[in-house]
Amino acid sequence: PLNTDSVNFITIINYLRARLPIELSQPRVAIICGSGLGGLVDTIDETKCKKVEFKYEDIGFPTSTVQGHAGKLVFGFLGKNQVPTVCMVGRFHFYEGHNLKEVTLPIRIFKLLGVKILIATSAAGALNKDFQVGNVAVLTDHISLPGLVGNNPLFGPNLDKFGPRFPPMTDAYDYDLRVLAFKASSSLNFGEGVLKEAIYCFVGGPSYETKAEARFLRMVGGDVVGMSVVPEVIVARHSGIRVLGLSLVTNMVALGKGKSADPLARESGVIEEPPPSHEEVLKTSRNRALEMQNLVKTIVELTETI
Numbered sequence: 001p002l003n004t005d006s007v008n009f010i011t012i013i014n015y016l017r018a019r020l021p022i023e024l025s026q027p028r029v030a031i032i033c034g035s036g037l038g039g040l041v042d043t044i045d046e047t048k049c050k051k052v053e054f055k056y057e058d059i060g061f062p063t064s065t066v067q068g069h070a071g072k073l074v075f076g077f078l079g080k081n082q083v084p085t086v087c088m089v090g091r092f093h094f095y096e097g098h099n100l101k102e103v104t105l106p107i108r109i110f111k112l113l114g115v116k117i118l119i120a121t122s123a124a125g126a127l128n129k130d131f132q133v134g135n136v137a138v139l140t141d142h143i144s145l146p147g148l149v150g151n152n153p154l155f156g157p158n159l160d161k162f163g164p165r166f167p168p169m170t171d172a173y174d175y176d177l178r179v180l181a182f183k184a185s186s187s188l189n190f191g192e193g194v195l196k197e198a199i200y201c202f203v204g205g206p207s208y209e210t211k212a213e214a215r216f217l218r219m220v221g222g223d224v225v226g227m228s229v230v231p232e233v234i235v236a237r238h239s240g241i242r243v244l245g246l247s248l249v250t251n252m253v254a255l256g257k258g259k260s261a262d263p264l265a266r267e268s269g270v271i272e273e274p275p276p277s278h279e280e281v282l283k284t285s286r287n288r289a290l291e292m293q294n295l296v297k298t299i300v301e302l303t304e305t306i
């Protein structure tokens with residue numbers, strides 16, 4: 001198991017600082033590149049300073065096991081106004097078997113590096129029928145199913161240096177950053193309704209939701225469902241990092257009851273979304289990769305204004 005103690009944070013920080021040029025050693029923005037957003041690091045502006053990459057295995061990070069999720073940390077200047085940024089290309093998921101301290105280790109590192117804003121991107125399935133594949137969910141709130149029953153990344157002794165024992169999660173998703181997301185979308189001519197404010201349900205995975213589970217999540221107010229984002233957001237908020245959550249809708253989640261085998265049962269509607277597949281998720285991510293890149297980059301540029 002990985003060492004997620006504070007001493008190890010310092011080891012990692014020292015390793016990074018020793019290899020980063022001074023201009024990049026205090027990034028203002030951290031971006032978690034979910035499925036399909038890895039290409040963002042190819043748009044880093046290298047006129048002022050070359051980007052610096054670290055493979056996760058070289059810096060004592062956990063290593064990612066999911067297909068479509070490479071593993072590296074990339075430091076560089078993003079956008080026309082050269083915002084110092086660190087990008088996580090590939091993240092860690094609870095379902096891979098990492099504990100939540102491992103999943104969120106990078107966020108602690110970001111805090112120690114001086115990061116002020118976290119942009120957490122991901123893929124998600126839509127529970128809300130008003131959403132469409134290709135929409136971008138701008139997270140307004142979350143429901144952490146694992147968290148409600150004891151799987152919270154802050155479980156255990158509190159790290160007082162980072163934040164309080166009982167941090168509030170009301171308004172975890174920063175209003176000003178959400179405004180910037182909508183500004184960026186209109187300046188890129190995304191069209192009305194492409195961005196959708198949404199409540200994100202975090203589930204453990206790796207199996208996708210059943211239809212009954214999906215109806216349950218919809219009933220309690222979820223708009224999208226996914227297997228990431230929330231642990232990182234909780235740890236970021238604990239230490240006062242401002243958070244923007246963006247989830248690309250990669251599939252519509254099946255919510256119907258399906259066909260009944262009981263001859264006495266009233267026939268129920270059988271028109272339904274197909275079961276989700278990782279291929280579908282990756283395909284949508286690939287199709288929308290450029291839009292997501294441009295959106296995130298434009299938001300990063302605008303962070304100068306808040």
Ligand code: CYT
Pocket residue numbers: 123124125126208209225226227250251252253276281
């Ligand atoms: N889709 C997704 N559930 C889904 O249906 N990307 C995550 C979880």
